[in-house]
Amino acid sequence: MEEGVRPAPCRAKGGAPGFKVAVLGAAGGIGQPLSLLMKLNPLVSVLHLYDVVNTPGVTADVSHMDTTAVVRGFLGPNQLEAALTGMDLVIIPAGLPRKPGMTRDDLFNKNAGIVRSLCEGVAKCCPNAIVNLISNPVNSTVPIAAEVFKKAGTYDPKRLLGVTTLDVARANTFVAEVLGIDPKDVNVPVVGGHAGVTILPLLSQVHPPCSFTPDEISYLTKRIQNGGTEVVEAKAGAGSATLSMAFAAAKFGDACLRAMRGDAGVVECSYVASAVTELPFFATKVRLGRAGAEEVLPLGPLNDFERAGLEMAKKELMESIQKGIDFMNK
């Protein structure tokens, strides 16, 4: 018979410098590869993995990677407070994913309550943590989180960031394919929100500067807006983007940590409280700093096609934002 795992007779290790990061929903399709990627991040000294199922196994597995971060697992609501206490960065991919035929908004009824309870935990146990919110529908879950923090008296708009990095990753990939260059050399700002027409790639502002034919603009805009659905349909009922999302979340989390360390010039697109439009939340480039989204950058010059897209995006976004706010005030 195999011997059980006994506590190691180890000598005390001095706390490694670095940040304490929690992943909520760590046993899920995104959560598992995201936990692996955060365990690889040298800026992370402590990694807390929380879920309502399967965290003991995921934690045992990830903790055997010989990288610096100390990994601890937490299972179920009774352990949420322990998972969150002392955290600097909380990444939230908890909640249901889409199946073919569903919109992200169809997830609202299940995921709104999950995000509310997790954010109540953040407000109580680590009110100064920076929150990276992934759970869909992001256009509504970020306003829900803001309302939770307002009710708790802990709201700092700079610290609440909706993760739209996957839209940028897709835009960079598809644009690079059309231009025949390496995606790592491409940067496409994607603004608005994270669903359908609210995902607005600014192809007039692509770096390196380039121009597209009307056909290319139409193809690229549709493909970027439809990227999530492309994966949902390809997975045919087995969920939505997990691996590319874990990659994108790890990239965004790393940008937040570098900025928290004091690195200058860290700029990423994110869905945040914003005065760039008349809407209370909007995704644009933001400059990240020690306190989170320290500066929300303007849209920059838009062409006629993008201006028309912006109007469509704002109409849908307004409804999604209001739905989130209403959920918290009913």
Ligand SMILES: NC(=O)c1ccc[n+]([C@@H]2O[C@H](COP(=O)([O-])OP(=O)(O)OC[C@H]3O[C@@H](n4cnc5c(N)ncnc54)[C@H](O)[C@@H]3O)[C@@H](O)[C@H]2O)c1
């Ligand atoms: N922002 C984005 O760009 C983006 C991209 C992809 C997916 N998503 C969203 O991310 C979410 C997760 O997707 P997934 O594919 O990992 O789903 P999944 O079902 O594989 O995993 C979700 C995990 O959340 C856990 N969970 C459920 N309720 C919880 C709670 N109260 N507390 C903690 N954990 C809880 C589940 O147990 C599960 O392990 C979905 O809402 C999906 O739509 C967002």
Ligand SMILES: O=C(O)C[C@H](O)C(=O)O
């Ligand atoms: O499309 C989804 O439902 C998941 C996610 O929002 C994505 O863009 O891949």
